[in-house]
Amino acid sequence: MNQYQIIVLVGSLRHDSFNRRLAGAMAKLAPSDFSFKQAQIDDLPLYNQDDDAHQADSVIRLKSEIRTAQGLLFVTPEYNRSIPGVLKNAIDHASRPYGQSAWSCKPAGVLGVSVGAIGTALAQQHLRNILAYLDVPTLGQPEAFIQAKDDLFQQDGGIGEGSKKFLQGWMDHYVAWVKKYTV
DSSP: OOOEEEEEEESOOOTTOHHHHHHHHHHTTSOTTEEEEEOOOTTOOOOOGGGGGGOOHHHHHHHHHHHHOSEEEEEOOOBTTBOOHHHHHHHHHHTOSTTOOSOTTOOEEEEEEESSTTTTHHHHHHHHHHHHHTTOOBOOSSOOEEEOOTTSBOTTSSBOHHHHHHHHHHHHHHHHHHHHHOO
């Protein structure tokens, strides 16, 4: 049986963020041959092209994790109608220097949760545009614009019953997407 290592990039630094909780809950919906590891992005310096020749250890670590993974999962909040700066910083670091991107051809899924009625629709669209440029094949359907409601998460950290069927369907599509690109 193949093992699929998925690197998860959560676009929020807050310890108990909705998106960090969603990332953990989604991992519970995956089959046993999939494992999820949340990448550490809070220790990355601000991207500066002057540092391309001598990238920080945290950048080298991130790029290594991405390169060895079979897939990517982005779980992002929406800040000011786009992705958070910390996520964009991680994306920029792992794509540089030019010609040495760790992102190329890694299948990805994009999710996000917010208290707003449209979830993280605009942040996800901006992220999809960035990923398209970086040659990251991204699951297009189903889309998941999740609104944080009281019953979204169970006490044990799993997905609540009201959202479980939909998000299980999303995970099933994501798993098939990753397997399609890693055969």
